[in-house]
Amino acid sequence: MKITRIEAIPFSIPYRKPLRFASGQVTDAEHVLVRVHTDDGVVGTAEAPPRPFTYGETQASIIAVIDGVFAPQIVGISPLERENIHARLNRTVANPTAKSAIDMAIWDVIGQSVGAPVTELLGGYGNHMRVSHMVGFAEPSEMVAEAGRMRDAFGITTFKVKVGRRPIDRDVAACRALREALGDDIELYIDGNRGWTPAESARALRAMADLDLQFAEELCPADDVLGRRWLVTQSTIPMFADESVSRPGEVTRELLGGAATGISIKTARTGFTYSQRVLFQCEGMGVDVVMGNQIDSQIGTLCTLAFGAAFELTSRRAGELSNFLDMSDDLLAEPLQIRNGVLRVRDGHGLGIEIDEDKLTHYRQDS
Structure with missing residues (x-):
């Protein structure tokens, strides 16, 4: 079996409301559907969600690098030659979501081929994950209502709170309102998207010390090297790295440098x-992980779920698997269903991704 063609199809689906966080805002899911075709007729599918304010990729750059650089390097190779494929992809620096989408589509090909x-x-530990939902950057009453x-609707009891605003008192008040309104039965953790300084982060953590936060994620930039190390020494909860760990070498740097005590794994950026x-690094070092989300559609959510389960x-922590609920529509022929706070892996071979071709025709941007 050989790879014969790689498609990179731009599509755009509006969000129900703008999604805001400290590093930026998005109003539409302007993603790229990636399909890997083989001479056996098997087609693997994944998506690449560009985040220019995080990794520098855009929808146009993902299409350009796949069409002009990556596809010519790997067409004609067996999808089983994964190390050879990655060696060729890694001749080009950066472009993490473009590379990851190709990688996941190839795994989908392999799964379908072997049944x-x-x-x-990947591992076969389980077939489901608990779901975490993201709230943030709104009035406390709005965040409480959404949570x-x-x-009530989906049985979700774990919430990721987007923070990083100034003054920090607004975010502290929102977290406190969530805890007071929803009680001790829910899990809360915060994500700053690099919005605070180390000093601001320490102050916010002190102000929320009684809220039983599970952990804090990427409160300040990776370039605040000494400040991040200092913050870890001040914190009584785990400090997770996210945007700062886009590849295994960065994971090593953050953990051994003392800038983080946990890692967010996102299949959208590491396939x-x-x-x-990354997971095996963390496991070997006794470091906790969480499955993050790149504001994926249901396609990317299925990929995160497949790996996390x-x-x-x-599987220990709830995965960030509900961002697709903020989208006005999706491309899957059979929508995902969260029940009792859980998402289950699709039955069948590969990733179980079936695209609604009519919807793809409607939302694609290259025709």
């Missing part, structure tokens, strides 16, 4: 192959 779910090929709806390497360590 097994990708989750089983309450998610709990399945490099997400495995495959391993015991990634």
Whole structure:
């Protein structure tokens, strides 16, 4: 079996409301659908969600690098030659989501070809994950109402709170309102998207010391090297790295440098192959992980779920698997369903991604 063609199809689906965080705002899911075709007729599918304010990629740059650089390098190769494929992709620096989408689509090809779910090929630990939902950058009453709806409608009891605004008192008040309104039965953690200084972060953590936060994620920039190390010494909860760990070498740097005590794994930026390497690094060092989300559609959510359910360590915490609920529509022929706070891996071979071709025709931007 050989790879014969790689498609990079731009599409855009509006969000129900703008999604805001300290590093930026998005109003539409302007993603790229990636399809890897083989001479056996098998087609693997994934998506690349560009985040220019985080990794520097845009929808146009992802299409350009796939069409002009990556596809010519790997067409004609067997999808089983994953190390050869990554060696060729890594001749080009950066472009993490473009590389990751190709990697995940190739795993989908392999799963379909051997008649097994990708989750089983990766590790086969389980077939589901608990779901975490993101709230933030709104009035406390709005955030409480949204979290309450998610709990009542979908059984979600873990919430990621976007913080990083100034003054910090606004975010502290929002977290306090969530805890007071929803009680001790929910799990809360915060994500600053690099919005605070180390000193501001320490002050905010002190102000929220009684809220039983699970952990804090990327409160200040990776370039605040000494400040991040100092913040870890001040914190009584785990400090997770996210945007600062886009590849295994950065994971090593953040952990050994003392700038983080936990890692967010996002398949959108490390695919399945490099997400495995990150996971095994963390497992070997006794470091906790969480499955993050790149504001993925249901396609990317299925990929995160497939990986997270495959391993015991990634299954411990609720995964960020509900961002697709903020989208006005999606491309999957059979929509995902969150029930009792849980998402289940799709039955069948590969990733179980079936695209609604009519919707793709409607939302694609290259025709």
